Amino acid sequence: MEPSSSEKNLYRKDSSSESNGHSTLYLVLLVAAVCFAFAAFIIAIVSLTKQNVTSSPSVVNVGGSGGGLTSSADYDDDKVWLIHTGHGGTNSEYISEETGRVEGFNPDIMNAVCRIANKNCALVFDVYTNCWDNNAGETARGGVGMMAGWFDACGAWRVKPERQRTFAFSDEFSRGPYQGFVTLPGNPKDFNWKDITGKTIGFLDGFSADEHCLAKTEGTIVGAVLQEENIKHCIDFDECYDLLVAETIDAMFFSASKFRGRTEVELVSDELNFCGVGGFGMMTRFDGKLIDWWNPAQAKLLASKEYHEICQDVKITHGHMPGYAPEDFCLGL
Structure with missing residues (x-):
């Protein structure tokens, strides 16, 4: 139907x-x-278009020439290696009034090694005591910055047994300095450096020429083991100099670079060598990786003409600052 x-x-x-x-x-x-x-x-x-574009990463390199890494092909990793530097006020390292950067022999060395190693490095300005610290009457120890990993290395530190207990060191790139006692010109208080019993001595905080170094001269210098009240630490040369002028201290005990070329103080002792077992190198934590690439690159630099040019720049580019002469501390000269 x-x-x-x-x-x-x-x-x-x-x-x-x-x-x-x-x-x-x-x-x-x-x-x-x-x-x-x-x-x-x-x-x-x-x-496809992006694959054909080569980008240029921003360059962060150690102060000085500013040359070095320019393209992504130059890098073998992306890490920025942070290297501590301070302001010693000598031709080894100082703050340039023109550039505002830390310049000198040590930054020149670090810049060159980073460039040779194709590493992206940056200097980090900070107080020396964040690398190595010691207070009057206490055992010297690692600074909070290095212990906490703020830096990959502290640049240009002298090898000492006390430091080797805490940190690792690269091969040295310059010889260690001598030390000595300095007073005001003319030694107005007739300071006798061979017997410092009861004398108050000024030291730069964190430096190798400290009271522990001075204590090693016992037997050569009478009274070399100081009491806590006779130890005065200064943050820089100027502070110790002010203490000397104020007669708060009787003398300063410094590395040679601190008094060479200065007219406001006078060396009143022999030049001594009790403070270290080696010259200057890079100081790192034992678990750090910087030394792995630093030593091979540094060896290439030391074998090159560039190293001797950097040494000569101590009295040319950096000659307006007090401190070492090239033959005082450069290897092979």
């Missing part, structure tokens, strides 16, 4: 709607597929 006319019309209407719905769905899917394909094409083009 066939459906009535009204039933036929209803059937045809439903069939038409279903057909239109399928057509719309197919259209939507087709548009989406075209859009997806177009987006994939654009992403592929951008990716």
